[in-house]
Amino acid sequence: MSSDAPPAKRARTDDDAPSTPIRSDIWHYDGSVVLQAANTQFRVHWSVLTMHSSVFKDMYSVPQPDVAGPTVENCPVVELHDDPQDLEYVLKALYDPTLLSQQTLSFDIVSALVRLGRKYDFKNLRKAGTERLLFENPRTLDEFDALQKRGGTPRRVEYQKGYRFDVVNLLQDADIPSGLPHAYYQLVCTSPHTGMGHVRRSDGTYATLTPADMSRVALATQKLHNAQFRPGYTLSWLHELSSADQCSSVQSCAEIRFLFLQQLVTDDTLFIALFTCPEQLTGLKSSFCARCANNMTEKVKAGRQRAWDELPGFFGLPSWDELKQSDEL
Structure with missing residues (x-):
């Protein structure tokens, strides 16, 4: 057989075919746009998005090309490179304001509000998530004392395994450095008992610190002592x-x-x-x-x-x- 012969083609499998998008629970039948994150679609309203987000407002105002893109039920599909669960949390907050009035929210919800609130300029959502983070990571001694007297309950952000590592990473990623001193201090107080490198979350994934943060906390522990x-x-x-x-x-x-x-x-x-x-x-x-x-x-x-x-x-x-x-x- 000649060495110049083209390689044999791999047989096409079902895995090669594009998977059918999943329709999420957030599906408004009078919606005007379909947001797609990974393989999950959400049918919502341009009017709601543009009211709360300058990014979506600018997106809506961009002239559409002559050749129409993909649509679902006559609604344009806008592909977003976000985690579908994060997007779902944000959309739920937009359509159901009572979510933000709950005394305690999961860390995952707060993280989504802060991260996507920043990315898409949902100012109110970002503010709501940030206020909860700073409530749990005070910036004054009076706020710290009030937090201690409450004994950690009721919380504004639900505690979960790996929470303290996740908070440090979120504060850094979201550019909220004023919450870091307390977040680091909490690691100093707990890391000798929980381990420094990583913590296994309840879902089997791991919350980790960067090597730089691990070193920062280790050095500060001795300094503070x-x-x-x-x-x-x-x-x-x-x-x-x-x-x-x-x-x-x-x-x-x-x-x-x-x-x-x-x-x-x-x-x-x-x-x-x-x-x-x-x-x-x-x-x-x-x-x-x-x-x-x-x-x-x-x-x-x-x-x-x-x-x-x-x-x-x-x-x-x-x-x-x-x-x-x-x-x-």
Whole structure:
């Protein structure tokens, strides 16, 4: 057989044939346009899209070519390179405003609102998703304290396995850097117990961090741990030696400090207590003499605020003000 002979053609299989598009549940029979993402179609209204999105408004105003493109039931088909599930969430939010009024939304819905809201300039949807993310990732110490007092419930974004990794990635991808310091801090507090590289989600997929973020969090963990004992930070009072003119029970107060520190180290050698509230130390405070108790309270309050003000820097980020100015809200 000649080597110049053309290669034998592979027999055509059913897999080669274009698959029939799936009609989604979002199918308005009076709709004027069909959006197609992957193999899923959604029949909606140009009027609704153009009301909420400048991108679709511009798309609608573009003159149509003489040769008509594909249609479904006399509606033009607009192909979008998005995940069908994300598009479904966004369209549901447009057609059913009660979705956004729910107290808690899944992370997947919030992610779709933020990502596609940004891509297609659905300003209200992006804002709704961003507000939920920043509610869960506060930018002031007062907001942080309010979140802690709620004990994490009710949430504005539903917690799921891999959530903390997914939040960091979303905040970065969506250019909302002011939420990152808290999101990173949560990883510092949880990563020693959950593993750093990846977390298996309930659907079997994995939430991961970039190598750069893994390194950032690992370095910050040690920095935060060391900083909390330095003068001006939350636990600086643990290393202070009280004199008789400052303390009415020098030996007793010194022993209390030592035992408290010993307990912290025993529980977790890399514990982070930068944002411990004075109220959390009520039992300890009652064991000190009055002067040491007041000193501890003052040092904790001032140290918490300093730690919060400097939190972005521990992760190699700009100041809070710069981060907020960089947000695309």
